[in-house]
Amino acid sequence: MDFLRPATLDEALAVKAERPGAVPLAGGTDVMVELNFDHRRPEALLDLTGIGALAEWSITDGQVVLGAGVPYTRIIAELGDTLPGLAMAARTVGSPQIRNRGTVGGNLGAASPAGDTHPVLLAAGARIEVASVRGTRLVPAEEFYTGVKRNALDPDELITAVRLPAARGLEQFAKVGTRNAMVIAVCAFALVLHPERAGVGAAIGSAAPTPRRASEAERFLAAELPWDTPGALPDSLKRRFGELVAGATEPIDDVRGSAAYRRHALAVLARRTLTWAWNDHQERGKSCA
Amino acid sequence: MSTSTENRVSQAGVGTSPQRPDGSMKVRGEFAYSSDLWHEDMLWGATLRSPHPYARITGIDIGAALALPGVYAVLTHADVPGVNRYGLEHADQPVLAEDVVRYQGEPVAVVAADHPETARRALERITVGYTVLEPVTDSEAAVAGEGAQLHPGGNVVRHVPIRKGDPAAAAEGAEVVVTGTYEVGMQDQAFLGPESGLAVPAEDGGVDLYVATQWLHVDQRQIVAALGLPEDKVRLTLGGVGGAFGGREDLSIQVHACLLALHTGKPVKMVYNREESFYGHVHRHPAVLHYEHGADRDGRLRYVRARIFLDGGAYASSTGAVVANAATLGVGPYDVPHAAVDCWGVYTNNPPCGAMRGFGAVQAAFAYESQMDKLADACGLDPVEVRTRNAMAEGTSMPTGQVVDSPAPVAELLRRLRAMPLPTEPGGELDLRRLPGGVSNTTHGEGVVRGVGYAVGIKNICFSEAFDDYSTARVRLQVVGGEPAATVHTAACEVGQGLVTVLQQIVRTELGVERVTIEPTDTTIGNAGSTSASRQTYVTGGAVRAACLKVRDALGALSPSDLGDKVLDETVEWRHRPTEELDPVTGQGNAHVQYGFAAHRAVVDVDTELGLVKVVALDCAQDVGKAMNPQAVLGQIQGGSAQGLGLAVMEEIQIAGGVIRNPSFTDYLIPTVLDMPPMNIDVLELADPHAPYGLRGVGEPPTISSTPAVVAAIRAATGRALDRVPVRPEHITGT
Structure with a gap:
């Protein structure tokens, strides 16, 4: 199993295009458990934690662009007022250690029906920003979940951010x-x-x-x-x-x-x-x- | 002028709470658990387990596994050189399955390879042919003789009847009768350190095994039988133990690792992962309990009739002793003039069950304490009052006819518990952490009703029924670097409970020496008995004390610092007073050494619409005879209470058709800090004149009364019958 750690998003997308079987790794709170229990042996792990841009968030025109790699702890601390629903969900995720590592991007990647942030993303009308070497597209949350632990990503795509309105509601x-x-x-x-x-x-x-x-x-x-x-x-x-x-x-x-x-x-x-x-x-x- | 030992009072002796020698290492993550064992050039062992609860093996093909590069050995039952059977009470369990598997997870083959990944790959390449059979999964049906016979002699491992007085006659005059059928789900010990060990082959053809266990000598006895080796060829040393609670009394990796090491000539390490651990040790017996209590109108018990069914699973383990406990303690800590209790432990194709903290007393207590609440209700009495009216005391005759000959302060425990302050009513500023559901934000107070419940329990301490229960201790005293120093050697297993600290304290008190070293725990010294039945401080503590007294005799008038080059070295075998077997027909006999008592008051807030529970208080009063180490006593009471709370509201291995549905800490839930409230604890010290220092075993009693107290509180809040634990949200909402 190869361990790939790109430093930029472009590099990561190039890898993903070339090796669609590479499994993206953010906080590792799902993927590493599967590896440890021998439930999954991907050909490669694509560690995204070296890409600083994925762990940032910004607000433009009332829209929050939340990088896929922002851990729950930061959502609670930094976005509690801006995204109160998401912060409420983030507080219920795992233990403090898991919240330090786990990310919304990872939640979306796993697409478990029990993922804690999904109902908020759906109710808030979030759009999932996904990218590949072919370009970037926005998938409405309600079109993102396609089955049990399946999502709308193409094999060469990575989740880069979630866009949702800064709460006025x-x-x-x-x-x-x-x-x-x-x-x-x-x-x-x-x-x-x-x-x-x-x-x-x-x-x-x-x-x-x-x-x-x-x-x-x-x-x-x-x-x-x-x-x-x-x-x-x-x-x-x-x-x-x-x-x-x-x-x-x-x-x-x-x-x-x-x-x-x-x-x-x-x-x-x-x-x-x-x-x-x-x-x-x-x-x-x-x-x- | 020398100072006599009697005049020196240690600052860290009996009755104090010195720092534990392993404490800071454990807190810092530096303590070496058995899973950290390492040897140069070692191999990794792995176990192939049956996917079926009950099946006939039609063939095992190991060829493809052996052909895998990096694989050193693939062994099956044919490679077991000794007797392919082991067990604590009955040697009924194969080291590796032969023609049949009797539970899901039963070991069929073991592999040694140069890397754990290689070992796992090798397991995948072993082909086992199975003819799946209809599993036996119902314990009452097993007693009735229904279904396949799983072992020669039938599916009843043991039946213990207890007969006292004339319950039938008493029933005729009873003014109030309450009945109930109760169920207890399968609880897991959920220790954090998985099964692990390292076997190192020795030049003499033997093997040295480093392993996390509860009883080195009984492991050794079973290993040598399976390996066909003399006792001196298999030497055990205790590895770092990450919790036990009974789950390490039976063998796990022991024989497998030794087999692989002897076969390959290389050290072999085995470590279960969390999922495998759920298949790798015995659990608490699930139980079905039918009870009938008859009383006068004023709530005074006239008789109790009970039929208790314990599901022992595929192999006997310690089922026989668990059955005896549930039977002999089946009416609880009450003075009952007439009793008829029958308890059966059976073989099924469910996961094997054996020792777990509370050991049969837990299951019975859920039923008899639920019955006492029913009785209180039927008589219009307060639940504490009905218990107090029937409370046993020193001098009470148990259903076995045994007269309790040391303090049994049941009424006093309840009185003290009731006197403790109740928590403040819910309200004030919204703090989700104080509400059912916690930060999951399920209620801001809607649907929340408070309830209060009481329970009291009884547990036998030490091994019972004429078992030769002893421990061996060696104490040496010498001058090291100009300072007197003592060394203690025993085979008693420290499993996290703090035995090593208590043994040091005993030596300090008896010899007046501050420097006390505990030597590694191994089989080069005699048997210490099991770290179970709340017995080690009593029995090994007693042995160390006896050895110290011999050293003191040898010292005579000298002061320890005046020993010069002389080494005082004493080894003793120490026994508590003997017990008797139970009469097989009447269940009469002085079967137990000592009884321990604890009582709990639980206060719960229940979200009655969602069925979610927040235990807001779980207070405890317990008699410990003598608090040898007050801080450790509190730790035992807190931990035991938490384990009982877990059984009350969340902990269950869910089984369907013999298959475990939740073998992980994702779905086998144990209480977190938001589930377990801070406790008020009242520790009584009423000395038992028969025990060293007057002490009474501490570890198990708080696990027993915690569960029924929590459930009683939930009943009080909801009005629901709740005759099964763990209580699930559906049971409260009725959906």
Whole structure:
């Protein structure tokens, strides 16, 4: 197995074009486990940690360009206010050591249905920036996840960044696990409200073959939320939203939980996160008034 | 003028908490665990395991593996020179499978190669033909004789009946009867250091084995039988042990590494990875327990009837002794006038189960403490009150007829526990870490209900049932560099519990010498018995103390510093008072040496909508007789309580059709610091007049009462019956 460590993105893309079987390595929190357990023996590892540009982020015209190699710890510390939903998800990833190493790029590369950041990327309408020697393209998050641990990358492509709007909306993320820390999601949910345009993003994790948006629930909420009316939301609205989120799932029974529990829990998370986001919206309304 | 030893009081003797000799190395990551062992020119061993829980082997072809460059040996059962059977109580387990495999993960062949990767590749090239058979997976069905017979003599490893008084007659007059069926899932020891060791062939045709284990001499006994060698040809030295909890009582790499080393003439190292470790050691017996408690209206117990089924898996391991514990301790720390308890341990094709901290007492306690809460409810009594009314005490007669002849402060433990302050109610500024779900942000208080639960447990300390339970210790005293220094040699395994520190403390106290060196632990000295059953401080501590007393006798009126060139050197074999066998029909007999007691109060916040649990307090009161090392005592209570919490809410090896579904720390979850609350701990020191220093074994009791206390608290919060551990979110939400 060759170990390749390019110093620039161009060099990395050239390698990837020449050797599409080379497995990209960022934090190594997934890939190295697979290697250690002999589940995977790629012909080469393509270590991307020498490419400084991948570990940077910037904001242009209200869009955050988050380098694929920025570790979760930095997202929490540096982007907590700008990308609150993503930071919430990042806080739930593994242990402090894993958060020091793991990256959103790696999460996307692995494309596990249980990956913690996926629901946020979907709900926030993120676009994944992928590059190859042929050029760069932007893949909407909802087109990125193509199957269990499969994504839309071509064999010669690398994930270089994630682009998502600096939050103007109200973001929430919640994840159920059977331990109070350091746990893989039994199910997860992300919600983004955009009161200025009556928009809603809602997405689920760990409850279908891929992370996915709960489109019907989004449409329902966008239409039914009393955006300009102050006050608490009616329970019936929250319940219906929860039902629609649960209806968007396609869960399985496995060692982490039953399909029925996942549906139930996602409905609960949907109701609760909606309540919290709406409360934040009300608070904002007051402070603006 | 010399100072007599009696006048010197050590600053780091018994009752103090000196720094452990291995402490800073472990904290700094410098401690050499057995997986760090290294030898020039060594080979790496690897094990081919059965993918099937039950299958007939139709053929093994090792040709392609042997042909792989870098492979030095591929061995099967045909290469086992001695008896291809080993086991702690019954030699029923093949070193390498012959015609049949009885559990998923059973070793079939071993390989030695110049690199671990080569060894793994070689395993892939071994072809084993299997005819898959229908596995036996239900312990009650196994007792009923259903399914295939897995071993000669049938599938019941042991049945222990206990009969006291006349429960049938007592049942007729009982005013309140509560019944229940309870289940305990398969818990894993989850030690952090995987099975590992290094076997080095010796010029005399023997082998030196460095290994992480709990009992060198019983390893040695089994290894020599399998290798067909005399005892002096197989010498064991303890490697650095990264936790044990019972999981290292049985053999893992021992015979395999020695076989490969003797076959190749080269040192062979074996290290399991985490996944293999789940197949490489025994687990806690899963249990099904049927209970019936009868009482007067005021909650006073009249009788208990219980039928307990323990799933021993494919091989016996220590199932027989686990069965005896569950049976003899089956009614708990209560004064029960009439009892009928039957406990069966069976063979199935599930993973083999054996020793784990608590050893049969854990399973029984979940059932009898759940029953005590039911009884309290049925009588309209407070759960502490019903326990206090029935609490055993010194002088109580156990269901075995054994009269407890040292302090048994069950009521006092409960009283002290209740007197501890309760944690503050939830509320105040939002801090996710204090809520169920933690930073996963599942609740900001919605659905959260608090519950409180109590439990108390009992454990036998040391080996029971007429076992010749002893330890050997050698203590030498001499002047080194003008200063008196003592050396201690035993074969007692330090597995992380702090035995080496306690032995130093004992020598300091007995000889008044500050410099005490613990020699490497090996088989050049006699048997020390197992590091299990909470027994090493008692038995090896007792042996070291006895050796010190002999040294002191030899010293006479001299001061240690006046010894000159003289070396005082004493070796003793020390035994605790003998125990008796259980009557095979009535279960009567003074089978246990000592009983240990702990009680817990758990306070939980449950997210009742999501079924997530945050244990916000887990306080403990325990009698330890004498806190030999108070800090180590607290460590044992914290660790044991955490392990019990794990069984209550998350730890389970999930099995389907004999196959392990979660052999990894990704899905076999153990508590983190956000799951385990800080503890209030009240340590009693009521001396046991029969034990050295009055001490009482500490390690196991806190594991026992922790689980039922946590579950009782969850029941209090949710109103759910929760008759199975670990409690999963689905059990709470009903989805």
